[in-house]
Amino acid sequence: xxxxxxxxxxxxxxxxxxxxxRKSPLAWAKQHVLLAVTFVVFVFMLLPNAVILWMxxxxxxxxxxxxxxxxxxxxxxxxxxxxxxxxxxGLSLExxxxxxxxxxxxxxxxxxxxxxxxxxARSGINALLFLxxxxxxxxxxxxxxxxxxxxxxxxxxxxxTITIAHVMFCISYVVVTVKSRLxxxxxxxxxxxxxxxxxxxxxFMKVTxxxxxxxxxxxxxxxxxxxxDDYIITVFTAGNSETFPMYxxxxxxxxxxxxxxxxxxxxxxxxxxxxxxxxxxxxxxxxRKK
Amino acid sequence: xxxxxxxxxxxxxxxxxxxxxxxxTPWALxxxxxxxxxxxxxxxxxxxxxxxxxxxxxxxxxxxxxxxxNYKDALTKFGPQYYHSLVYSLLTTVFCLALAYPVxxxxxxxxxxxxxxxxxxxxxxxxxxxLIRTIAWKTILADNGSVVHALNDLHLLKITTAxxxxxxxxxxxxxxxxxxxxxYNFLPFTILPLYTSLEKIDPRLHEAGADxxxxxxxxxxxxxxPLSMPGVIGGTLLTFIPAVGDYINAQLLGNPNTxxxxxxxxxxxxxxxxxxxxxxxxxxxxxxxxxxxxxxYIWRAGTEDLL
Numbered sequence: 001x002x003x004x005x006x007x008x009x010x011x012x013x014x015x016x017x018x019x020x021x022r023k024s025p026l027a028w029a030k031q032h033v034l035l036a037v038t039f040v041v042f043v044f045m046l047l048p049n050a051v052i053l054w055m056x057x058x059x060x061x062x063x064x065x066x067x068x069x070x071x072x073x074x075x076x077x078x079x080x081x082x083x084x085x086x087x088x089x090g091l092s093l094e095x096x097x098x099x100x101x102x103x104x105x106x107x108x109x110x111x112x113x114x115x116x117x118x119x120x121a122r123s124g125i126n127a128l129l130f131l132x133x134x135x136x137x138x139x140x141x142x143x144x145x146x147x148x149x150x151x152x153x154x155x156x157x158x159x160x161t162i163t164i165a166h167v168m169f170c171i172s173y174v175v176v177t178v179k180s181r182l183x184x185x186x187x188x189x190x191x192x193x194x195x196x197x198x199x200x201x202x203x204f205m206k207v208t209x210x211x212x213x214x215x216x217x218x219x220x221x222x223x224x225x226x227x228x229d230d231y232i233i234t235v236f237t238a239g240n241s242e243t244f245p246m247y248x249x250x251x252x253x254x255x256x257x258x259x260x261x262x263x264x265x266x267x268x269x270x271x272x273x274x275x276x277x278x279x280x281x282x283x284x285x286x287x288r289k290k
Numbered sequence: 291x292x293x294x295x296x297x298x299x300x301x302x303x304x305x306x307x308x309x310x311x312x313x314x315t316p317w318a319l320x321x322x323x324x325x326x327x328x329x330x331x332x333x334x335x336x337x338x339x340x341x342x343x344x345x346x347x348x349x350x351x352x353x354x355x356x357x358x359x360n361y362k363d364a365l366t367k368f369g370p371q372y373y374h375s376l377v378y379s380l381l382t383t384v385f386c387l388a389l390a391y392p393v394x395x396x397x398x399x400x401x402x403x404x405x406x407x408x409x410x411x412x413x414x415x416x417x418x419x420x421l422i423r424t425i426a427w428k429t430i431l432a433d434n435g436s437v438v439h440a441l442n443d444l445h446l447l448k449i450t451t452a453x454x455x456x457x458x459x460x461x462x463x464x465x466x467x468x469x470x471x472x473x474y475n476f477l478p479f480t481i482l483p484l485y486t487s488l489e490k491i492d493p494r495l496h497e498a499g500a501d502x503x504x505x506x507x508x509x510x511x512x513x514x515x516p517l518s519m520p521g522v523i524g525g526t527l528l529t530f531i532p533a534v535g536d537y538i539n540a541q542l543l544g545n546p547n548t549x550x551x552x553x554x555x556x557x558x559x560x561x562x563x564x565x566x567x568x569x570x571x572x573x574x575x576x577x578x579x580x581x582x583x584x585x586x587y588i589w590r591a592g593t594e595d596l597l
Contacts, residue, residue, distance in 0.1 A: 136535025
C-alpha cells in the first residue's frame with residue numbers, strides 16, 4: 001500500500017499508478033500485455049470455483065455430477081442425503097480441531113524457546129522443523145504408515161493415528177507463523193512490565209500473550225486449514241476410517257453426487273462471508289477511533 | 291513459507307543477571323514438540339530406510355535381511371514413474387513461474403488500491419478443498435465442453451495429440467490434463483513468495499533505471515529481476531517440492547500411462563501384501579532424489595542462506 005503514496009498522480013481506475021517517463025510503444029504494449037496475462041491467469045485460478053458453484057445446482061444425469069444436465073435445488077435442499085459424506089465431514093472437523101489445538105500449543109512453545117532463549121543445537125532444531133515442510137508428503141505418509149504397521153498394526157489405525165500425523169506436519173507451520181510475530185515484537189514492553197513489579201506470570205499473561213495472540217490465531221487457522229484439506233498423509237494413516245478428502249477421492253470411483261459441489265461452494269462462501277464481516281467490523285472500529 | 295523471509299532470530303541481549311542461573315526453560319518448552327517430530331517424523335523416515343532392505347509380507351511379518359535387491363526393483367521396475375514425476379514437476383515449476391511472475395509483478399507495481407483484493411483472490415479459491423477443485427477440471431476439460439470444442443475447431447488438438455500431450459480427441463486423461471491440474475494447484479504457492487519479494491522493491495528504482503537510459507526490459511532485467519530472485523527461488527522450491535510427491539492430479543486427471551511415483555508407493559503400501567519393503571525403497575529413492583535436486587538448485591543459485 002505504501003507505493004500508492006509515492007506514485008500519487010495515479011489515474012482514478014488505479015490501473016497504471018506507475019509513472020512512465022517516456023511513453024514508448026514498447027512500454028504501452030508491456031503494460032497491456034501484463035494486464036491481459038494477469039486477467040487470463042485469474043480466470044484460470046477462479047474458474048474451478050465458479051464451476052463448482054454452477055454444478056451444485058445440477059441434477060446429475062447418472063452417477064457422476066461432471067456434466068451439466070438440468071437445474072435443480074435438490075442437492076442444496078438435502079446436503080446430507082448421503083450420510084457417509086456427512087460422517088466423513090464430521091470426522092475431518094474433529095481431527096482438524098484436535099490436531100490444531102495440539103499443534104498450536106506445541107508449536108507456540110517451540111517458537112517461544114527459539115526466539116526468547118539462547119541454547120545449543122539451534123541449527124539442528126531448525127533443520128528438524130524445516131524438514132517436514134520440505135519432505136514430499138507421500139514419503140512422510142508412507143514412512144509413518146510403516147511405523148504404525150510395525151507397532152500397533154493396521155487394525156488399530158484411525159482417528160488417533162490421523163491426528164498424530166496431522167499434528168506432526170502442522171507444528172512447523174505454527175512455529176513459522178508464531179515466530180515471525182514474536183520476532184517482530186518490541187521486547188521493551190515486557191521489560192517495562194517487569195519494572196512495574198509484574199511477576200513473570202503476570203507479564204506473560206497480561207503483556208506477552210495478548211501481543212502474540214494474533215500470531216497464534218493465524219497459526220491455528222493455518223493448521224486447521226492444512227489439516228482438513230490433507231489427503232495424502234491421511235490415506236496412509238487412516239486404517240478403515242474415512243475423512244472428507246478421502247470420501248471425495250473415493251467418490252471419483254463410486255459416484256460423484258452434486259452434494260460434494262454444495263459443500264465445496266459452502267466452504268468458499270462461508271469463509272468469504274467471515275472475511276467480509278471481519279473486514280467491515282475492522283473498518284467500523286477504526287473509523288470510530290477517528 | 292515464511293522460512294525464506296525469516297530474519298535470523300534476534301538473539302536477545304537481555305538482563306545479564308539471569309545468565310549465571312542455568313536455564314532449563316528452553317528445553318522444557320522445546321521438548322514436547324521436538325519429541326513429537328522425532329517420534330512421528332524422524333524415526334519413521336529412519337525406519338523406512340531399514341524397511342527398504344527387509345523381506346516378508348503382512349501375514350508372516352517382515353524381517354531385516356539386508357535385501358538390497360529391493361532397491362534394484364524400486365529403481366528398475368518403475369522407470370516410467372520416475373520419469374513422469376520428474377518431467378511433470380519440472381514442467382509445472384516452469385509454467386507456474388512463467389504465469390506467476392507477470393501476475394505478481396502486475397499486483398505489486400500496478401495493483402494500486404486493488405492490491406489487497408487481488409492477493410485475496412489468489413488465496414480465496416483454496417478455501418474449497420483442493421480435491422473438489424481438481425475434480426472441477428473434469429467438467430471444464432470434458433469431451434463435450436467448450437475447451438475441447440475450441441481446441442478442436444482450431445485444430446490444435448491434432449497437434450497436441452501428435453506430440454503425445456493429449457490422447458485422441460480428449461484433453462482429459464492425458465499428460466496435458468495432469469500438468470494443467472498441477473499448475474492450477476501450485477500456482478498460488480509461486481505467486482505468494484514472488485509477490486512478497488516484488489512488493490518490497492521500491493518503484494523509484496524503476497524510475498532510476500529509466501533515468502539511466504534503461505528501456506523497460508533492461509530495467510526489469512537489470513533491476514527488478516535480480517532483486518526478486520529470493521522470490522523466484524522460494525516460489526520455485528515451494529512448487530517443485532510438493533509437485534514431485536503429488537499424485538492426486540495424475541490419479542484424477544491422468545490415465546494409466548501417466549502414473550507417477552506417488553501412485554506406485556501408495557499402491558505398494560496399501561494394496562499389496564508384500565509391497566512394503568519395495569515401497570519403502572522407493573520412498574527413500576524419492577526423498578534422496580528430491581533432496582539432491584533441491585540442494586543442487588540452491589547451491590547453483592548461490593543462496594544457501596535461504597534455508
